[in-house]
Amino acid sequence: MTDHAPDVPAAADDDGHAISFQVLRRGTPVRSSDGVALGTVRRVHEAKREHIFDGIDVDTRDGLRFLDAPEVARIAERAVTTTFPAAEREIHLVDRGSRIARILGNTTTARRAKRAGERAREQWDRR
Structure with missing residues (x-):
């Protein structure tokens, strides 16, 4: 032991x-x-x-x-x-979070708008 x-x-x-x-x-x-x-x-x-x-x-x-x-x-x-x-x-x-973000929460429309903004920002950065 x-x-x-x-x-x-x-x-x-x-x-x-x-x-x-x-x-x-x-x-x-x-x-x-x-x-x-x-x-x-x-x-x-x-x-x-x-x-x-x-x-x-x-x-x-x-x-x-x-x-x-x-x-x-x-x-x-x-x-x-x-x-x-x-x-x-x-x-x-x-x-x-902004006031609008708190109201909308994590809706499909908000997520799509965010992705569109990110794509636009990436395209702008690549120019």
């Missing part, structure tokens, strides 16, 4: 390996630096010409918020960690 501890499962706060913002998936949890859940990833923003991470749209209980790139400490397989504690969330998470 040996005196060794049984296999201990990975810590609950183990977020996995660090990953690129380009492969960050929608629905990934966003946590504050002190481990409090702030919301989930809705969309990742990139400065296309420079190929630089610009920030993340986060679905929170208070609505859609924007998390600027300097406020992101780590992007991992299973979670995004911020540089600030949960007590400072109102300071760093910027309201992203």
